[in-house]
Amino acid sequence: MARNVDRLVQWVAAQGGLVHREAAGNAGFPLGVRRAAARCGAIRRVRRDWLATDAAPADLLVAAENGGSLTCVSAARRRGWWMPEGLDDSIHIRLEPHAASPISLVTAHWTQRVSPAPGHGLVESIEDILAHIAVCLSPEDAQIVWNSALQVEKITPTAIRRVRWPHRQARECAERASTQSDSGLETILVVRLGGWGVPMRQQVVLLGRPVDLLIGDRLVIQVDGFAHHSSSAQRSKDVAFDAELTLNGYTVFRFTYAQIMHDWDTVERTIARAIAAGAHLAG
Known part of the structure; x- marks a missing residue:
């Protein structure tokens, strides 16, 4: 029996530390083995339906x-x-x-x-x-x-x-709902600016590369998140692309995670000023 109890404990641990009793039974561990494991403290029974080890995830255990x-x-x-x-x-x-x-x-x-x-x-x-x-x-x-x-x-x-x-x-x-946003930051931009009544499109390809958000025809908004632009080489490519967009007649704003999450008023005001100046319009 001790050997079977050890096998049960190992199996429950391999399943993530928390399993339903029926799943244990289907895996070949009969009621007697489960009860023996509970009696010796190797397995904890939760509401009679669940078997848990000490490694059970706290949220699932709750x-x-x-x-x-x-x-x-x-x-x-x-x-x-x-x-x-x-x-x-x-x-x-x-x-x-x-x-x-x-x-x-x-x-x-x-x-x-x-x-x-x-x-x-x-x-x-x-x-x-x-x-x-x-x-x-x-x-x-x-x-x-x-x-x-x-x-x-x-x-x-x-x-x-x-x-x-x-x-x-x-x-x-x-x-x-949309799958156009590469990150939550882009969704924040679209949701917060969506009520302005100005045409906005995500992931539009300009000069061979997609941009995060194109407002009207000429105003490009790029977002730098935590996981992106981590290397100096990538950052250099982004800056070079922004410059190329500018040379081709686009107005380009690039905002960081910190700006969008913690200084939204400034971000919003900057974009609004650009629209007021007609930076989003062709020609």
């Missing part, structure tokens, strides 16, 4: 303890979607509409699912994560995360608009 599934910004972080600054770091879980109150300090979403249950997993479907984000975050932050999700998960705007979203906020996010 979801299991509360009989829910990870969702909203917590699931978005786990999936690697781009997240705006300043979001709360509480754990968001989805619960059945009539489920009991959580036993941990979490942000709970009592909802019906948009997509079928995740089976033996503890992370909600992409559609349910997006639905919760749409109502939990501000419209701007929600759109940033949605656009990042489409990029990371390789989902087209057409497909996301075909989902039967349960509420207005999600439907509006779906209508605005």
Whole structure:
């Protein structure tokens, strides 16, 4: 029995440290082995349905303890979607509409699912994560995360608009969803400037290279994020490209992460002044 217990512990650890009891049974570990592992403290039983080792991820463990599934910004972080600054770091879980109150300090979403249950997993479907984000975050932050999700998960705007979203906020996010932004910073620009009534296009190819945002015909906005332009060689290429655009009659502004995130008023005013001067117009 001890050998089988050791095998179970190793298997659970290999699965990430937290598995459903049915998954363990399907993998060849009968009830007797699971009970023996729990009695000796090698495995922790969570709400009778889950088996955990000491390496179990804290967020998934909280979801299991509360009989829910990870969702909203917590699931978005786990999936690697781009997240705006300043979001709360509480754990968001989805619960059945009539489920009991959580036993941990979490942000709970009592909802019906948009997509079928995740089976033996503890992370909600992409559609349910997006639905919760749409109502939990501000419209701007929600759109940033949605656009990042489409990029990371390789989902087209057409497909996301075909989902039967349960509420207005999600439907509006779906209508605005785009895969044109290479980063959340670009989405911020488009969302914040989109109400100006000036034509704006992303990833337009000029002189053989795409630009982040083209306003009108001649005003180019480029964004430097954390992960980009890390080498002096790349930075030199970007500066040279900006110069070439200028020589060809374009007005070019390049903004950094810090400017967009922490000095937006100046960024917005600079672009507005350029439009007022007609820098976006051809000729």
